[in-house]
Amino acid sequence: MKRLLTIAAAVGVALSAGAAADAADRTVKIAGFGAKSGVVRSFGINTEAVLRAAARAINDAGGVKLADGSMAAMEVSFDDDRCNAEEGISVVRRIASSDAVVGVGPTCSNVAEPLFGILQAKAGDEGDSGLQFPIFTDTAIKGGLAKISEWAFRNVPNESQMYKSLFEWLASEHPDARSVYGGVEEDFAHSRFTWYKVMKTRSADAGYEVKGESKWLLNDTNFTTQVREMKRAGADIVAISAHPFTTCGVLKEMARQRVPYKVLVGLTSSSSLETLNGCAKQAEGIIIPTSFAPVNPDAVAAADAAAALGGSADLHSAAAWEIVMILKDVIESAGIQATADSVEADRRAIRDGLAALKTTTGLLGEIQRTEEGEAVKPYVYVHAADGAWVVLHDPNA
Amino acid sequence: MSDFWWNVIDPVQSVLDGVMFGSIYALIGIGFTLIFGVMHKINLAYAAASIGGAYASLVVFQVFHAPALLVFLSAAAASGVIGYIVYICCFRFIPTEMPLATLMASVGMLILIDEVVVHATAGMPEPYPAMFDDVMIDLEPFWIRGDLAMIFALSVVAMLVLLYVLHRTRLGLATRAVAQQPSAAQLCGIDQQNTNAVTFVITGALGGLAGAMVGASVGILSPLLALPLTVKGLIVTVIGGLGSIPGAIVAGLLVGGFENVFQYFRGVTERDIYVMLLLFVFLTFRPQGLFGRISTRD
Numbered sequence: 280m281k282r283l284l285t286i287a288a289a290v291g292v293a294l295s296a297g298a299a300a301d302a303a304d305r306t307v308k309i310a311g312f313g314a315k316s317g318v319v320r321s322f323g324i325n326t327e328a329v330l331r332a333a334a335r336a337i338n339d340a341g342g343v344k345l346a347d348g349s350m351a352a353m354e355v356s357f358d359d360d361r362c363n364a365e366e367g368i369s370v371v372r373r374i375a376s377s378d379a380v381v382g383v384g385p386t387c388s389n390v391a392e393p394l395f396g397i398l399q400a401k402a403g404d405e406g407d408s409g410l411q412f413p414i415f416t417d418t419a420i421k422g423g424l425a426k427i428s429e430w431a432f433r434n435v436p437n438e439s440q441m442y443k444s445l446f447e448w449l450a451s452e453h454p455d456a457r458s459v460y461g462g463v464e465e466d467f468a469h470s471r472f473t474w475y476k477v478m479k480t481r482s483a484d485a486g487y488e489v490k491g492e493s494k495w496l497l498n499d500t501n502f503t504t505q506v507r508e509m510k511r512a513g514a515d516i517v518a519i520s521a522h523p524f525t526t527c528g529v530l531k532e533m534a535r536q537r538v539p540y541k542v543l544v545g546l547t548s549s550s551s552l553e554t555l556n557g558c559a560k561q562a563e564g565i566i567i568p569t570s571f572a573p574v575n576p577d578a579v580a581a582a583d584a585a586a587a588l589g590g591s592a593d594l595h596s597a598a599a600w601e602i603v604m605i606l607k608d609v610i611e612s613a614g615i616q617a618t619a620d621s622v623e624a625d626r627r628a629i630r631d632g633l634a635a636l637k638t639t640t641g642l643l644g645e646i647q648r649t650e651e652g653e654a655v656k657p658y659v660y661v662h663a664a665d666g667a668w669v670v671l672h673d674p675n676a
Numbered sequence: 677m678s679d680f681w682w683n684v685i686d687p688v689q690s691v692l693d694g695v696m697f698g699s700i701y702a703l704i705g706i707g708f709t710l711i712f713g714v715m716h717k718i719n720l721a722y723a724a725a726s727i728g729g730a731y732a733s734l735v736v737f738q739v740f741h742a743p744a745l746l747v748f749l750s751a752a753a754a755s756g757v758i759g760y761i762v763y764i765c766c767f768r769f770i771p772t773e774m775p776l777a778t779l780m781a782s783v784g785m786l787i788l789i790d791e792v793v794v795h796a797t798a799g800m801p802e803p804y805p806a807m808f809d810d811v812m813i814d815l816e817p818f819w820i821r822g823d824l825a826m827i828f829a830l831s832v833v834a835m836l837v838l839l840y841v842l843h844r845t846r847l848g849l850a851t852r853a854v855a856q857q858p859s860a861a862q863l864c865g866i867d868q869q870n871t872n873a874v875t876f877v878i879t880g881a882l883g884g885l886a887g888a889m890v891g892a893s894v895g896i897l898s899p900l901l902a903l904p905l906t907v908k909g910l911i912v913t914v915i916g917g918l919g920s921i922p923g924a925i926v927a928g929l930l931v932g933g934f935e936n937v938f939q940y941f942r943g944v945t946e947r948d949i950y951v952m953l954l955l956f957v958f959l960t961f962r963p964q965g966l967f968g969r970i971s972t973r974d
Binding site: 316317318319320321324465466494495496497498499500501503504505507511523524527528531534535536552553556557558561 | 682686689690693694697791794795798799800801802803809810812821890893894895896898899900901903904936939940943944945
């Protein structure tokens, strides 16, 4: 009998040790994806670094609490979608066939729009065979995309609100400036949308006379004609809705042609290292609203953690940090099991948890969540000063 | 100044700017046309190699803080080396009777060079030095950008040097001989492979200079530049006449000028449509281009 008890005890110890090992080995898998090829490669590099840095911070603090009370590590993978819609859809289909419980991405709006289209439009609709996989977007910024599917969520800044506020602030800060002239990268979805639907309308709403716009293409190298149009318009405010490469080309041409202006406004995506790397001198003074700047200890810590992994925290990639932290809270409150059998249920629980959120905590303060899965994030205005982005004004202060 | 005068001055100024910038297209076009003239093959990796050379010269700029002219020469040297590598990888060992194989190999090389640049720089635009970029030559009511004037002058010098090499040196004689009658040239003791390799190096160096000029004119380098330069180079080559260097020069300036005129009158979104239409007009009504000859070779 004594021998039997010893064997039973040994088996019990072995089983409990196995269970403990299982708990320690359990992981919650987050699948990041974005552009790591081509000219937008830096976006993917930054997002991946920030995702891994955030996951590392969570794991160092003990991990994520699962439904059974055990702790699991957060594991991040990252796939390259090449900023291409077909590749993005293919990547997400592959991720959805794995045991990842949520996807974070993509970088480009031209990927996000069709990608959200293959997700189930209305959660729980049995007549819709769309993919049932939650996607939380950090970078693709074109307005209003999350409403395409109830499985799509975004943590991107609301440009409409940011530029409305910026032009109203400019009207009070520069009462002598009465007119606006735009410069737009005509073949890039985000740039076009932001000029025609956001900057142009919001500046008019703020009482400015919009004198027109000059157009160029993403690959253009010669901006003399466009800048001459700009100079002839003689507007007080020049608003450039373009990405760093052409923004720098235009700013250099503006300097050559000595375009007179009182205020220079840039696109949210240009408040990055790329612009300063390309044309810090000519960009001096450009004002851009952004949802990230290292202005408090949390934001500084996030930026430092990303830098340690070879990335840079900017308005796009910093959103990935917030997303991971939001996911941790949702996973813990939704009771995720993180087992091989619970993948589908876990995905649904995360989707429902994300949909139920009204507010979340961001690096710059509280983020409001809309019913359409979008975020209304706090923001600041930064300007380029001496080769760095410096906070010019905090509308929330 | 009244609107009427602006409407007169602006198109002329646009043509002037375009022609100046067109000298870069001419350099690229010369590269395409010279390789085609000698080997009767299209090297689609040419513009990418040119941008690759310009990127390589950034080392001289960023590490040694070399002056702009030295950076441009480094770009030419680096691109010459890349040109040789392209020749070895895509042309040297592929039989001449398989033109599609060399074409596809050069497409692969274009993508490879582009991706190497992207991975080395994370796709970030890199500042590139320029000469006279803050100078505006005032010819009231017109003006000329100092850097574009310098680019134009440098391009003209490069073209003159190339024409001298082609028509006044033994190397040029060998190149022309291989271009006209490869078998006869070989019978005369000219090493065809060696001549081809040297052609790739020389055109590579010209391309590197063009890549550097693009970087200097915009003030920054981006991997985005390779594809549009490839397309423009091919258009210039066809319009100028395949194999014709004077044709490439004239067509380069022409395309640069027309591009700006179309942009001025029809807008940037339609600009390239008209440039392509111009190409189709030439292909239909003058397929041999401006200076090309309809000829055969052995």
